[in-house]
Amino acid sequence: MYYPTSSRLIEYLILAIVESQDSYGYEISQTIKLVANIKESTLYPILKKLETAAYLETYTQEHQGRKRKYYHLTDLGKDHLAFLTNEWLRYKETIDGIAEGRIRHDKK
Amino acid sequence: MTRNEYLSQLDRYLRKLPQKDYEEAMEHFTEYFEEAGPENEAQAIQDLGSPKEAAHELLSNLLDKKIEEDNDVSNPNRSKQIIGISILAIMAAPIALPLLIALLTIILSLFIVGFSLIIAAVSISFTSLAVSFGFLWETFTQLSGHFSTFSLGLGASLLSLGLGLLLLGVTILLAQWLKWCIIKISQWIVKRGQRS
Numbered sequence: 558m559y560y561p562t563s564s565r566l567i568e569y570l571i572l573a574i575v576e577s578q579d580s581y582g583y584e585i586s587q588t589i590k591l592v593a594n595i596k597e598s599t600l601y602p603i604l605k606k607l608e609t610a611a612y613l614e615t616y617t618q619e620h621q622g623r624k625r626k627y628y629h630l631t632d633l634g635k636d637h638l639a640f641l642t643n644e645w646l647r648y649k650e651t652i653d654g655i656a657e658g659r660i661r662h663d664k665k
Numbered sequence: 666m667t668r669n670e671y672l673s674q675l676d677r678y679l680r681k682l683p684q685k686d687y688e689e690a691m692e693h694f695t696e697y698f699e700e701a702g703p704e705n706e707a708q709a710i711q712d713l714g715s716p717k718e719a720a721h722e723l724l725s726n727l728l729d730k731k732i733e734e735d736n737d738v739s740n741p742n743r744s745k746q747i748i749g750i751s752i753l754a755i756m757a758a759p760i761a762l763p764l765l766i767a768l769l770t771i772i773l774s775l776f777i778v779g780f781s782l783i784i785a786a787v788s789i790s791f792t793s794l795a796v797s798f799g800f801l802w803e804t805f806t807q808l809s810g811h812f813s814t815f816s817l818g819l820g821a822s823l824l825s826l827g828l829g830l831l832l833l834g835v836t837i838l839l840a841q842w843l844k845w846c847i848i849k850i851s852q853w854i855v856k857r858g859q860r861s
Contacts, residue, residue: 581700582693582696582697582700583696583697583700583701584700586697590712596713596714596718596719596722597693597694597697597712597713597719598690598719598720598722598723598726599722599726601689601690601693602726602727602730604693605689605693623699623700623702624699625699625700626696626700
């Protein structure tokens with residue numbers, strides 16, 4: 558992708574990914590990499606940060622003989638996700654508006 | 666390269682990190698391989714980049730984080746950690762070895778110069794304090810006969826005391842400035858490494 562993805566946006570995406578269904582590191586990472594050119598060394602500290610902030614909690618589960626660390630969205634995380642979604646919509650609306658010519662700063 | 670070779674090479678770059686940071690990093694990379702599974706091992710290695718690249722990126726992120734947390738007083742080792750991580754990050758930076766040695770030497774000499782300056786300043790300020798008490802003693806025992814000699818002695822004593830305290834303050838500033846210098850130089854080297 559041509560446009561860079563900031564780490565704040567990545568936080569939003571991670572929380573959104575685990576909202577409907579718990580997910581594990583590799584899957585989250587592969588999904589994020591669809592949009593962001595990001596290295597694993599940058600991604601895991603963000604996951605760690607979200608976990609430390611108690612937005613995410615983890616548990617280990619066996620899947621086809623392999624251990625997987627799953628991430629689950631906490632209630633605190635849900636609140637934060639609602640805030641981030643709202644902020645993202647505001648941002649997206651403004652960008653779209655400017656790009657389509659609907660929004661402009663009126664000089665008076 | 667196999668998964669184990671990859672992890673052991675990465676381990677070499679990160680081993681000197683603070684225990685907690687080291688464990689978190691190694692744990693995550695191990696989990697990554699575990700979850701990718703043996704059939705995706707080659708792909709996973711390609712995604713992660715070479716162990717040196719991964720280590721360099723990881724260390725420079727960690728360095729930024731530690732500098733940001735520098736005001737957090739709950740961690741008494743923070744300055745030592747920042748300087749330690751800087752050195753590790755520089756060692757993992759994609760810079761030719763001779764240049765790397767030169768850069769590390771510059772940082773080391775800067776450190777030595779700064780350290781000597783601090784020791785010199787501390788010694789001088791302690792000497793001034795000692796001289797000040799010496800004068801004070803003389804003032805009351807030997808020079809107390811006349812008002813003029815008494816005030817001369819007292820004045821000299823206060824002058825030394827003032828100089829000593831002033832120099833002590835300068836020393837503290839000097840130490841902070843030295844730390845800041847080393848951090849800035851390291852950051853610059855690490856960031857240059859990333860761009861190339």
